[in-house]
Structure formats: structure tokens, C-alpha cells
Amino acid sequence: MSTGRAAREAEIRRWRRYLADEQAEASVYRDLAGRRSGEERDILLALAEAEGRHEAHWRDLLGDDVGAPRKGALRTRMLGFLARRFGSVFVLALAQRAESGSPYGADADATDAMAADERIHEEVVRGLAARGRQRLSGSFRAAVFGVNDGLVSNLALVLGVGAAGMPAATILFTGVAGLLAGALSMAAGEFVSVRSQRELLEASSPSPSNTSDLGHLDLGANELTLVYRARGMSPEKAEIHAREVLRTITIATGPVDMDAPASEPVDEHETVGTAVGAALSSFCFFASGAVLPLLPYLFGLSGATAMIGAAVLVGLALLATGAIVGLLSGGPPLRRALRQLGIGLGAAAVTYALGLIVGG
Incomplete structure (x- = not known):
């Protein structure tokens, strides 16, 4: 067998392996999406769609040499098995590691966009896994x-x-x-x-009962700024926000939200269990x-x-x-x-x- 023919056959085998892996990875993301809802489901389906674009790339290169359907790597097939039965953070963690090991960055037959996709996919899956890790805290x-x-x-x-x-x-x-x-x-x-x-x-959370005192504050002294400064706002931002809160008292009735946070709200249950x-x-x-x-x-x-x-x-x-x-x-x-x-x-x-x- 000539050297050129042997190289061509090795190339075809590699492309077929990539094609099978992309099909298997897309199946994993679809299986995971089937066990989720809302935003997480949409993200997982988008990842599956991206793997489909990669699959199309290898199909185009193979042309008539695409051959019979092949199984993906054992690790990817195992991920699919776990995803269909559990759909847990462990599967996402394994998928994160699988994405980090993509060979596309060093393969001239993979486009730069595909290599970038795989690196971004690792970060996306890392984010989804982080949500699961947070839910598993406590x-x-x-x-x-x-x-x-x-x-x-x-x-x-x-x-x-x-x-x-x-x-x-x-x-x-x-x-x-x-x-x-x-x-x-x-x-x-x-x-x-x-x-x-x-x-x-709980001791660090604002007291709801104090909102009733807003209407009696001295608009000139505006001690409400001290509340927001104590929560981490700069003096300038605290002054602006306090004036906005007090202004609402003159145009609305009922309780005024004094609890505008200087940072993202904390879900105590997920934080400490x-x-x-x-x-x-x-x-x-x-x-x-x-x-x-x-x-x-x-x-x-x-x-x-x-x-x-x-x-x-x-x-x-x-x-x-x-x-x-x-x-x-x-x-x-x-x-x-x-x-x-x-x-x-x-x-x-x-x-x-x-x-x-x-x-x-």
C-alpha cells in the first residue's frame, strides 16, 4: 500500500471518529436537556445544535466516505448512559472535562471556529455544573x-x-x-x-418593619443614605439612590422597597442548607x-x-x-x-x- 493511500485512510478514520464523537456528544446534551426545563434546557439544546454543526463539517469532508454509523468514544457513550438515567451534576462535570480535552485546537482539519466552540462549551458546561454544585451544597x-x-x-x-x-x-x-x-x-x-x-x-438582612419610617425622614438630612452606605454603596451612589427612594413617597402610596441591595441577593437555603x-x-x-x-x-x-x-x-x-x-x-x-x-x-x-x- 502506498504512503499516500495509507495517510488518506488514516485521515478518513480520524474524521469518522470525530463524526461519531460529535453525534454522541449532541445526544448527551439532548438527553440532559430532556431532564431539565427553562433556561438550562435551552442552553443544553443550543450546545447540541452546535455539536450538530461540527458533525456537518466532518460529513462534508468525508463525502462518500462517511461509511456506516459508528459508536462514539467509550467515555462519551458512558456520559450518554448516565445522562439518560440520572441527568445529574456528575454528568455535567464529566462533560466539562470531555470538552476540555477536545483535539480540535491541534487539528488542521478542524476550523478555528470549531476549536473556539469547544473551548466556549467547556465554560458553558462549567457554568451549568456550578449551578448544580450550588444546589448540592449544605x-x-x-x-x-x-x-x-x-x-x-x-x-x-x-x-x-x-x-x-x-x-x-x-x-x-x-x-x-x-x-x-x-x-x-x-x-x-x-x-x-x-x-x-x-x-x-438573617441578622444581616434588612428589617421589613423599618420601611414604615421612610415617610417621616428629614428630607434635608436624608439619613437614608447611611443605610445604603452601610450596605456597601459609595457616598455618591447612596445619596442618589436615597433621593430616588424618598421621591417615590410623594408619588405613590403603600410600602416602599427599601431593600434595594448593593449586591446580588443571597438565597440562604442554597447557600447554607x-x-x-x-x-x-x-x-x-x-x-x-x-x-x-x-x-x-x-x-x-x-x-x-x-x-x-x-x-x-x-x-x-x-x-x-x-x-x-x-x-x-x-x-x-x-x-x-x-x-x-x-x-x-x-x-x-x-x-x-x-x-x-x-x-x-
């Missing part, structure tokens, strides 16, 4: 970090006591006590933290993580076998939680998973070493 944050704390702390406790030579029954009792103590402590701490943050936000929800999530997920190191002992294992089994179970769970955190933060899931594994097993190794010293 209780979900407490859940993810609660299970991680349960895994690490109880594995460290079990390995430390086990290395000291304690009987299996004592190790199991110690682990159960650690589970309950840690879960209750996490729940109480999360409840106080979220409740305090919500009370702080609910105290009870966060506390329950912390308790349940800490407990679910802390019970894993106890499973080998609950099934009758003891000694080194039980400790190795506990370490393996917790290691797998740490990989999973690390990957989830990586997805939610937009970082590389594998790297975050390995980092989580290293930190967790490192902490457990320290207590194991201390147990050996004490037991020896």
Missing part, C-alpha cells in the same frame, strides 16, 4: 465529608487498637463506640455550624463510613486478616469518595481519588504504628 457537602471522616477515623481507631494486640471483641466494641461518638459529634457540630451561619445571614438536614446527613454518612472497618469483625474475622480486610474496604471507599469530590470540584477524579486514598491510609498507618509501639 446537606450533600456534609454527607460527602461525613462519610470520609467516618472511614478514616474509625479505620485508624480499629488498626491502632488491633495493632496493640486487643481481642477481636474489644476491637469491635471500640469501633462501635467510635462510630457513635464520631457520628453524634459530627451531627452536633454541623447543626451548630449551619444554624449559626443562617442566623448570621438546613441545619437539621445537614446534621442528619453528617450522622448517617459518618456512620455509614465508620461501619466499613467493622465489617470484617462483624463477620467473625480477627487478627491480621480482619485488619487487612478493613484496610481494603476503606481504601476502595476512599477512592470512590475522592473521585466524587474531584467530579464536584471540576478536578481530575483519579488524582483526587488517589490523594484521598493516600491521606486516609497514611493517617491509619500512623495509629497502627502507635498501636505496635504500645502493644510491644
Whole structure:
């Protein structure tokens, strides 16, 4: 086979792969759009339409060589599977990473507009994923970090006591006590933290009852400017806005909106979640993580076998939680998973070493 023919066939294979990937990506965005409404649905459909334009480009280049329909990359097909069944922020986070890995910037057969599209798509998907991450704040944050704390702390406790030579029954009792103590402590701490943050936000919000005093203000002194200056406006802007508010009193009846913000309003529920929800999530997920190191002992294992089994179970769970955190933060899931594994097993190794010293 001549060099020119081989190069042509490699080129056709590459274009066909791009075509299949564009079709699969457009399908992912349409599937995601089907599980959403309003603005998010429109944005996702617009992304699917853009992928359709890219698909048309590769079809034009291929012409009669377009061939039979092909499957997209495994990662893109997996995204489609998840999008059809879940449509969650995890799919958007994965799609964000897929867009960031587009080869069009280094491919002469892709137009500059297509390469720019893919870079912009990454930012669009990042924005949509950020909305989902915000909705998952509060209780979900407490859940993810609660299970991680349960895994690490109880594995460290079990390995430390086990290395000291304690009987299996004592190790199991110690682990159960650690589970309950840690879960209750996490729940109480999360409840106080979220409740305090919500009370702080409420204390910072304007008082609606004060709007009734607007009609009695001294128009010359105009102390209303102090309100807006306290909220972050410059003296000049506060003066202008205060005069506009007071002017409305002379031309309208009923309550006047004194709550014009100097910044965007805050949705307290999405910002901090609910105290009870966060506390329950912390308790349940800490407990679910802390019970894993106890499973080998609950099934009758003891000694080194039980400790190795506990370490393996917790290691797998740490990989999973690390990957989830990586997805939610937009970082590389594998790297975050390995980092989580290293930190967790490192902490457990320290207590194991201390147990050996004490037991020896």
C-alpha cells in the first residue's frame, strides 16, 4: 500500500471518529436537556445544535466516505448512559472535562471556529455544573465529608487498637463506640455550624418593619443614605439612590422597597442548607463510613486478616469518595481519588504504628 493511500485512510478514520464523537456528544446534551426545563434546557439544546454543526463539517469532508454509523468514544457513550438515567451534576462535570480535552485546537482539519466552540462549551458546561454544585451544597457537602471522616477515623481507631494486640471483641466494641461518638459529634457540630451561619445571614438582612419610617425622614438630612452606605454603596451612589427612594413617597402610596441591595441577593437555603438536614446527613454518612472497618469483625474475622480486610474496604471507599469530590470540584477524579486514598491510609498507618509501639 502506498504512503499516500495509507495517510488518506488514516485521515478518513480520524474524521469518522470525530463524526461519531460529535453525534454522541449532541445526544448527551439532548438527553440532559430532556431532564431539565427553562433556561438550562435551552442552553443544553443550543450546545447540541452546535455539536450538530461540527458533525456537518466532518460529513462534508468525508463525502462518500462517511461509511456506516459508528459508536462514539467509550467515555462519551458512558456520559450518554448516565445522562439518560440520572441527568445529574456528575454528568455535567464529566462533560466539562470531555470538552476540555477536545483535539480540535491541534487539528488542521478542524476550523478555528470549531476549536473556539469547544473551548466556549467547556465554560458553558462549567457554568451549568456550578449551578448544580450550588444546589448540592449544605446537606450533600456534609454527607460527602461525613462519610470520609467516618472511614478514616474509625479505620485508624480499629488498626491502632488491633495493632496493640486487643481481642477481636474489644476491637469491635471500640469501633462501635467510635462510630457513635464520631457520628453524634459530627451531627452536633454541623447543626451548630449551619444554624449559626443562617442566623448570621438573617441578622444581616434588612428589617421589613423599618420601611414604615421612610415617610417621616428629614428630607434635608436624608439619613437614608447611611443605610445604603452601610450596605456597601459609595457616598455618591447612596445619596442618589436615597433621593430616588424618598421621591417615590410623594408619588405613590403603600410600602416602599427599601431593600434595594448593593449586591446580588443571597438565597440562604442554597447557600447554607438546613441545619437539621445537614446534621442528619453528617450522622448517617459518618456512620455509614465508620461501619466499613467493622465489617470484617462483624463477620467473625480477627487478627491480621480482619485488619487487612478493613484496610481494603476503606481504601476502595476512599477512592470512590475522592473521585466524587474531584467530579464536584471540576478536578481530575483519579488524582483526587488517589490523594484521598493516600491521606486516609497514611493517617491509619500512623495509629497502627502507635498501636505496635504500645502493644510491644
